[in-house]
Amino acid sequence: MEIHNITEDIVLRTVNDIFDAAEKEASADKPCTCFQCRLDTACYVLNRTSPRYVVSSRGVARAESETIERQQAEADVISLAYEGMQRIAKSKRPHFDHDSSLREKPAAEGPWFNIPTIIGRVFNGGNFEPMSEIEVSLLRGSSTAEMIDANWQNPYRLVANTAGTFSFWPKPEAAGGVGETRKFDFAVVARAPGFEELRHFFEIPVASEAVAALSFSMQRTFKLPDLYLFPPGEEEDD
Numbered sequence: 001m002e003i004h005n006i007t008e009d010i011v012l013r014t015v016n017d018i019f020d021a022a023e024k025e026a027s028a029d030k031p032c033t034c035f036q037c038r039l040d041t042a043c044y045v046l047n048r049t050s051p052r053y054v055v056s057s058r059g060v061a062r063a064e065s066e067t068i069e070r071q072q073a074e075a076d077v078i079s080l081a082y083e084g085m086q087r088i089a090k091s092k093r094p095h096f097d098h099d100s101s102l103r104e105k106p107a108a109e110g111p112w113f114n115i116p117t118i119i120g121r122v123f124n125g126g127n128f129e130p131m132s133e134i135e136v137s138l139l140r141g142s143s144t145a146e147m148i149d150a151n152w153q154n155p156y157r158l159v160a161n162t163a164g165t166f167s168f169w170p171k172p173e174a175a176g177g178v179g180e181t182r183k184f185d186f187a188v189v190a191r192a193p194g195f196e197e198l199r200h201f202f203e204i205p206v207a208s209e210a211v212a213a214l215s216f217s218m219q220r221t222f223k224l225p226d227l228y229l230f231p232p233g234e235e236e237d238d
């Protein structure tokens with residue numbers, strides 16, 4: 001049984017639609033539509049909306065049914081998403097390049113395993129506040145996972161205004177043929193002074209594709225469960 005937040009689905013979908021539409025605009029002052037600005041906007045909206053939880057196996061289809069209440073909620077999400085997009089555009093992250101055209105195209109021919117963007121959040125397990133100013137790393141096996149380009153940091157530094165959200169986009173890996181499936185083993189490691197080190201292990205099954213995916217898509221994301229850091233437990237006596 002898994003608990004699922006429907007608001008999150010609606011917010012991610014709405015933010016992505018609005019940014020996709022903005023990306024096609026010809027106007028000179030259109031906002032930045034890079035992945036990080038999309039994610040920052042999604043956080044902006046999520047911090048201003050109420051979560052709606054369902055048990056994922058049964059609730060999703062039922063909750064998706066149209067109701068007046070839901071239409072109102074979606075309208076609120078849309079106006080918050082526009083507001084968020086404008087604010088984020090005015091306060092771009094200084095360390096981030098915002099330019100995906102700098103992305104290096106893989107030189108070799110495909111096929112490729114396009115590993116999805118990995119998104120998660122880290123909280124203080126003592127007070128449930130999002131963590132900030134700490135480093136989160138992504139390991140592939142026992143070594144630091146290589147990112148798709150220099151815009152993507154690993155380790156990732158959590159900043160204060162993004163609700164404990166971190167993201168990684170691992171580099172595509174060469175595959176033998178199209179339609180091959182492979183499981184990729186990863187671990188997220190979070191360290192903070194005064195807390196026990198957290199290691200979250202997971203695997204992502206990926207089917208190979210003919211071309212490398214080089215532009216970000218919300219459909220190609222892998223969402224981790226929320227992670228919690230705790231102070232070291234009492235030492236047990238021998």
Ligand SMILES: [Zn+2]
Nearest residue numbers: 032034037098
């Ligand atoms: Zn941007």
